[in-house]
Amino acid sequence: MTSRVRVGIAGIGSHVPEKILSNRDLEQLVDTTDEWIVKRTGIRERRVVSPGENCSDLATAAAQKALAAAGIAATELDMIIVGTVTADHVFPGVAPQVQVNIGAPQASAFDVSAACSGFLAVLNCGEAFIASGAARRVLVIGAEALTRMVNYEDRGSCILFGDAAGAAVLTPFEHCDQGEILRRSLGADGTGHSMIWMESGGTKQPHHMEGYDSSRNFIAMQGREVYRFAVQKMAELIETSLEGTDPEEFGLVIPHQVNQRIIDGALERVGLAPEKVVVNIERYGNTSAASVPLAWDEALRDGRVERGKLLVLVAFGAGLTWGSALVRW
Ligand code: UT7
Numbered sequence: 001m002t003s004r005v006r007v008g009i010a011g012i013g014s015h016v017p018e019k020i021l022s023n024r025d026l027e028q029l030v031d032t033t034d035e036w037i038v039k040r041t042g043i044r045e046r047r048v049v050s051p052g053e054n055c056s057d058l059a060t061a062a063a064q065k066a067l068a069a070a071g072i073a074a075t076e077l078d079m080i081i082v083g084t085v086t087a088d089h090v091f092p093g094v095a096p097q098v099q100v101n102i103g104a105p106q107a108s109a110f111d112v113s114a115a116c117s118g119f120l121a122v123l124n125c126g127e128a129f130i131a132s133g134a135a136r137r138v139l140v141i142g143a144e145a146l147t148r149m150v151n152y153e154d155r156g157s158c159i160l161f162g163d164a165a166g167a168a169v170l171t172p173f174e175h176c177d178q179g180e181i182l183r184r185s186l187g188a189d190g191t192g193h194s195m196i197w198m199e200s201g202g203t204k205q206p207h208h209m210e211g212y213d214s215s216r217n218f219i220a221m222q223g224r225e226v227y228r229f230a231v232q233k234m235a236e237l238i239e240t241s242l243e244g245t246d247p248e249e250f251g252l253v254i255p256h257q258v259n260q261r262i263i264d265g266a267l268e269r270v271g272l273a274p275e276k277v278v279v280n281i282e283r284y285g286n287t288s289a290a291s292v293p294l295a296w297d298e299a300l301r302d303g304r305v306e307r308g309k310l311l312v313l314v315a316f317g318a319g320l321t322w323g324s325a326l327v328r329w
Pocket residue numbers: 031032033036037040041116155156157159160196221223224226227230258259286288316317318
């Protein structure tokens with residue numbers, strides 16, 4: 001049996017659209033208040049794509065920054081994997097568009113649909129390809145233009161979501177000497193598939209089919225049920241990721257930016273102090289697959305990520321799906 005290649009993170013980058021949608025702006029669109037949104041979610045504003053700006057543009061910009069941080073040319077990549085549920089088109093995926101935009105004609109390119117767990121899913125895939133020796137340099141991206149799917153008449157969901165992209169370049173650890181992925185996991189429970197979904201617009205209910213209901217062509221969710229699942233799953237993923245590790249080595253948890261209260265609830269369960277967690281939900285809302293790499297990139301730029309310390313990445317979302325990774329920076 002061949003031995004596994006150790007995999008590291010050579011560079012990270014992120015990108016958000018310029019346009020800001022504040023809670024005050026939302027007060028003009030739907031029956032809500034800034035006070036309610038801040039108290040129940042921690043969100044103050046989120047970024048939204050402008051006309052002509054699409055998921056592939058966000059993904060491309062994040063990819064270019066990650067490549068620059070890694071000091072690796074696009075022509076050196078052999079694979080691009082994008083986690084998204086808001087691709088520019090139903091098909092083809094965003095990854096082949098990124099391949100063209102960044103100039104990586106030699107790289108294979110495909111998308112993975114795992115909603116808010118999207119970045120953890122592509123990170124898991126990228127790690128596995130390199131670890132098995134099937135790839136050497138893999139660009140993984142979480143990118144979403146979720147606000148194009150939001151129903152701005154549904155106050156229970158429209159206040160949550162924002163647009164963004166985050167990317168990481170993975171290489172054999174011996175080439176980058178940082179960010180070794182020590183553990184990773186993925187999971188799913190398909191019995192919860194209608195807890196967060198966009199029911200119409202797929203092949204079961206396409207827009208030209210008799211009985212098509214355009215009100216179902218938006219994100220819909222059972223907020224309270226998702227809330228309960230999320231607190232429990234986040235706590236469980238943090239605990240299993242850190243199992244058997246030395247508490248002295250622990251650095252930060254970088255969780256999916258789902259809701260400040262969900263993050264606080266999970267932290268309380270596992271007994272972690274708030275300063276041990278990266279949270280930027282106040283400025284970006286829930287950006288689905290982009291949220292973990294966006295928070296990770298900001299924490300790196302803010303100098304919060306200490307070399308040699310352990311980082312725990314956790315995410316969960318529609319599917320239901322979830323994923324985690326333990327990384328030594
Ligand atoms: O990545 C996974 C994606 N999914 C999620 O992130 C969802 C996770 N769930 C949540 O974050 C929370 O459940 C929400 C933020 C969606 C809702 O917060 P909540 O504390 O669970 O509120 P609730 O659904 O229990 O609603 C409480 C009240 C209701 O009014 P009544 O029935 O008590 O009179 C809602 O109609 O708050 C009302 N409400 C609002 N009021 C003002 C719901 N949304 C709003 C709003 N503004 N935007």
